[in-house]
Amino acid sequence: MSRPDDADSRRAVPPVICYPVETLPQPDMTALARHRAALEKTDEVRVPPRDAACFRVPAGGAFRISSIEGPQVGDLNLWNAGNLSERFYSGKTRALHGTHVTTGERLWTSFPYLRPMATILEDTLDWYGIDPHGGSVHDVIGTRCDPYTNILLSDGQYHHCCHSNLTRALAAETGLTLEEAESHVHDVLNVFMCTGFTRDTGQYFMKASPVRPGDYLDILAEIDLLGALSACPGGDCSAEHSSDAAACYPLLVEIFSPQAGAAQWPSPSINGYDRSHGVPG
Numbered sequence: 001m002s003r004p005d006d007a008d009s010r011r012a013v014p015p016v017i018c019y020p021v022e023t024l025p026q027p028d029m030t031a032l033a034r035h036r037a038a039l040e041k042t043d044e045v046r047v048p049p050r051d052a053a054c055f056r057v058p059a060g061g062a063f064r065i066s067s068i069e070g071p072q073v074g075d076l077n078l079w080n081a082g083n084l085s086e087r088f089y090s091g092k093t094r095a096l097h098g099t100h101v102t103t104g105e106r107l108w109t110s111f112p113y114l115r116p117m118a119t120i121l122e123d124t125l126d127w128y129g130i131d132p133h134g135g136s137v138h139d140v141i142g143t144r145c146d147p148y149t150n151i152l153l154s155d156g157q158y159h160h161c162c163h164s165n166l167t168r169a170l171a172a173e174t175g176l177t178l179e180e181a182e183s184h185v186h187d188v189l190n191v192f193m194c195t196g197f198t199r200d201t202g203q204y205f206m207k208a209s210p211v212r213p214g215d216y217l218d219i220l221a222e223i224d225l226l227g228a229l230s231a232c233p234g235g236d237c238s239a240e241h242s243s244d245a246a247a248c249y250p251l252l253v254e255i256f257s258p259q260a261g262a263a264q265w266p267s268p269s270i271n272g273y274d275r276s277h278g279v280p281g
């Protein structure tokens with residue numbers, strides 16, 4: 001198409017933030033740090049390389065995902081432990097907080113619930129910021145590596161993609177069939193993964209994760225959570241995923257719970273929309 005005469009001025013219009021978040025209730029990070037210090041470690045789960053594992057965290061508790069033996073990224077799914085249809089909503093979390101999440105930001109649930117299910121308390125990679133390639137850590141822009149896209153792009157059956165790892169782990173944890181469990185697996189929080197979009201072609205890119213053993217992401221459970229974490233077959237995602245080529249390492253998930261007798265955690269209320277969608281009752 002021919003370029004209009006006013007193309008430059010149309011392109012020069014300044015951007016407007018879609019969702020200004022100033023009106024969101026902000027977590028009181030000082031109070032949360034005090035609360036976190038009183039929690040007691042009650043469990044831990046080691047996620048094997050190229051596999052996934054489930055864990056449960058009570059409301060008011062916390063979980064810590066740590067790199068332990070080598071650079072490794074993890075694909076995280078979260079559900080309301082009492083209602084799997086309320087699950088992490090990567091797309092809306094991205095719309096509210098941006099492409100990558102860090103300390104003080106929250107993980108939101110799916111419609112019609114749309115409430116904070118978790119709050120990030122500490123991120124040892126928060127120094128990374130946005131690098132010269134436009135990359136950053138802990139993205140909510142990727143989906144998860146999966147066997148279907150793998151067939152499209154390379155025509156091979158690969159069973160240890162994060163999608164299949166999460167499906168197997170959820171089925172084993174809940175007793176659901178593989179087919180039922182698969183329907184609950186959703187777009188992930190890409191823990192420790194360094195990603196962005198190329199400026200020239202707008203393509204999703206990954207680069208070697210800056211994570212090192214000892215780094216962690218500490219997350220408060222705002223509601224009772226069931227989590228599943230996959231140690232991605234991409235390892236540190238420096239080269240490829242969906243194969244057994246990359247060096248992969250385990251991830252550690254530690255669970256911290258409120259002490260016996262602690263006051264019940266004030267979980268956020270579910271969303272207040274009346275759900276009439278404009279149809280008179």
Ligand SMILES: [Zn+2]
Pocket residue numbers: 075144145161162163231232233234241
């Ligand atoms: Zn993966």
